Each structure stands twice: as structure tokens, then as C-alpha cells.
Amino acid sequence: MRPVIPYVTAALLFGLGVYGVLRRRNAVLVLMSVELMLNAVNLILVTADTTARAVLPHSGQVFALFVIVLAAAEIGVGLAIVLQLYRLRATVAVDDVPLTESPDPVTGREPAVVDSEAGR
Amino acid sequence: MTGADVLLLALGAVAVGAGVLVVTTKHLVRAGLYLVVCLGALAGDFLVLSAELVAWVQVLIYVGAVVVLLLFAVMLTRAPIGASDDLDRPGWPAALIGGGAGLGLTALLVDAYRWSTVTLPHAGTAERLGEQIFQSWVLPFEVLSVLLLSALVGAIVLSRPDIGRAAPHRDGTAADLVDSEPGGRR
Numbered sequence: 055m056r057p058v059i060p061y062v063t064a065a066l067l068f069g070l071g072v073y074g075v076l077r078r079r080n081a082v083l084v085l086m087s088v089e090l091m092l093n094a095v096n097l098i099l100v101t102a103d104t105t106a107r108a109v110l111p112h113s114g115q116v117f118a119l120f121v122i123v124l125a126a127a128e129i130g131v132g133l134a135i136v137l138q139l140y141r142l143r144a145t146v147a148v149d150d151v152p153l154t155e156s157p158d159p160v161t162g163r164e165p166a167v168v169d170s171e172a173g174r
Numbered sequence: 175m176t177g178a179d180v181l182l183l184a185l186g187a188v189a190v191g192a193g194v195l196v197v198t199t200k201h202l203v204r205a206g207l208y209l210v211v212c213l214g215a216l217a218g219d220f221l222v223l224s225a226e227l228v229a230w231v232q233v234l235i236y237v238g239a240v241v242v243l244l245l246f247a248v249m250l251t252r253a254p255i256g257a258s259d260d261l262d263r264p265g266w267p268a269a270l271i272g273g274g275a276g277l278g279l280t281a282l283l284v285d286a287y288r289w290s291t292v293t294l295p296h297a298g299t300a301e302r303l304g305e306q307i308f309q310s311w312v313l314p315f316e317v318l319s320v321l322l323l324s325a326l327v328g329a330i331v332l333s334r335p336d337i338g339r340a341a342p343h344r345d346g347t348a349a350d351l352v353d354s355e356p357g358g359r360r
Contacts, residue, residue: 055178055294061283063186067193069276074197076268080261082247086209093216100225105292112306115225115298122235123318127325129240133247134332140251
């Protein structure tokens with residue numbers, strides 16, 4: 055088995071994930087690209103488990119399992135955030151979200167919602 | 175080139191091709207389905223690399239749960255069914271950074287491993303991995319269970335807006351809850 059083949063696959067997938075995170079506007083597509091990056095890391099870990107003879111056997115595969123669990127937790131919280139964003143703004147485009155404003159402390163209402171509705 | 179190499183090449187090509195389609199397609203739902211193809215090909219890669227348990231966990235959790243969650247999110251955010259043109263931002267910085275990361279890592283790994291061969295170790299069956307997890311990695315395992323619990327609680331708190339607003343409402347200073355319900359704002 056030549057380890058360079060899965061390593062190159064993983065490197066290309068990671069680059070694709072980086073490209074997708076920076077390129078996509080839709081927050082759900084950004085999450086999909088993050089999944090691509092996490093899977094590239096899993097492939098690196100599993101391949102390293104076959105190439106490197108560690109003191110503890112199968113450490114790479116155990117770490118890949120841990121990364122899968124982390125990805126599951128990440129996708130749960132991430133989708134909750136995306137759905138909350140959709141409720142507040144009626145859009146999931148990540149570059150429509152200004153980072154500099156804070157919600158009104160009394161009502162908890164986002165000021166930009168009022169502005170954008172008045173603007174339309 | 176052995177049979178394992180040919181399989182790894184074919185599955186890797188499928189995974190990278192499906193990955194390209196995930197980040198370039200104009201159909202939101204098709205991106206999720208291409209993601210299934212990509213993750214399935216990676217599960218096949220894991221099988222060839224003798225990581226049986228990781229492969230089946232990948233199929234169960236990623237293809238079974240994560241992609242279904244993503245498709246639910248596509249539906250809940252009322253994504254358009256057909257092709258949509260506003261999914262992308264201007265591309266050249268993303269192509270620069272993504273291509274740089276991918277090709278740079280590729281050059282690094284190709285330089286490190288060249289065309290060397292290794293023999294595959296024993297298969298990572300559930301028995302062997304279970305021994306490792308519950309002997310050497312017990313503490314990270316338990317920490318991960320706490321993390322999963324906190325992620326669960328966090329997702330529930332995030333997706334229920336009435337939980338965070340209950341406290342000011344009790345003082346009588348906040349607007350009533352009906353007004354701040356998300357349904358009334360659409």
C-alpha cells in the first residue's frame with residue numbers, strides 16, 4: 055500500500071474545504087465545506103495509523119473516532135445557530151450579517167431586522 | 175501498484191471529484207447529495223486502509239446523521255429548489271487560499287512519502303479499538319461524552335428563543351413574549 059495516495063487525497067479535500075468555506079455565501083454550504091475539512095483530517099489520521107508504528111496501536115483510528123464525535127457535536131450546534139440566524143434575518147447568507155452591532159438589551163430584538171424591513 | 179493502491183486511487187478520485195462538486199454546484203440540495211458520495215468514498219478508503227470500525231462509524235454518523243441534519247437545515251431555511259446564482263462570493267481570494275492550502279499540503283506530503291510502500295497493520299476491528307479506547311483513552315472518551323451533553327444542551331438553548339428571554343419578562347420590563355416570537359416577524 056502506498057500511503058502517498060490517501061495523503062494526497064486528504065490534502066486536496068482539505069484545500070477544497072478551505073475554498074468552500076471562503077467562497078460560499080450560504081451558511082449551510084459553509085457547514086458542508088467544514089465537514090469536508092474534518093473528513094480530510096480523519097483520512098490523514100487513519101492513514102498515519104497505517105504508516106507510523108506508534109507505541110499504542112491504533113491511536114490514529116481512535117483519534118479519527120474522536121474527531122467524528124466532535125464533528126457531530128459541531129454540526130448540531132452549528133445548525134442551531136444557522137436556524138436562529140434564519141429566524142432573526144430571514145436569510146442565511148453569511149456576508150449579510152454585520153459583526154459590529156449588538157441586540158437591543160431590553161427587548162432582545164436585533165436592530166438590523168427593523169432597518170432591513172424598512173429598507174425594503 | 176497493488177490492488178489496494180488501485181482501490182485507493184479510484185476511491186480518492188471519486189472523493190475529490192464529489193468534493194469539487196460540493197463546493198461548486200449551484201443546486202443547494204445536490205451539494206448535500208454530492209457530500210454523501212464524497213463521505214461514502216472516504217468510508218471505502220477507510221475500509222481499504224484496514225480501519226473497519228471507523229468506516230462503519232463514518233457511514234452511520236456522517237452519511238446517516240450529519241447529512242440528514244444538513245438536508246433538514248436546507249429545507250428549514252426554505253432554500254430554493256432549482257439552481258440559484260447567489261450562492262457564491264467573489265472567487266479569487268478563496269481560490270488563492272484554498273488552492274494554496276491544498277497544493278501546499280500536497281507538495282509537503284508527496285515530498286515526505288514519495289513512492290514508498292508500507293504493509294497494512296492488523297485491521298482496526300471493534301474489539302481492538304475498544305480495548306484501546308477503554309484502556310489508554312478513557313479520560314478523553316469521558317470528556318467527549320461531557321462535550322456531547324453540553325453541545326446537546328447548547329443546541330436546545332439556542333433553538334428555543336423563549337429560554338433566554340424568560341428572565342427580563344418576569345420583571346415586567348421587557349416586551350411581551352408574543353411580540354418577540356419569531357413567527358410574527360416573517
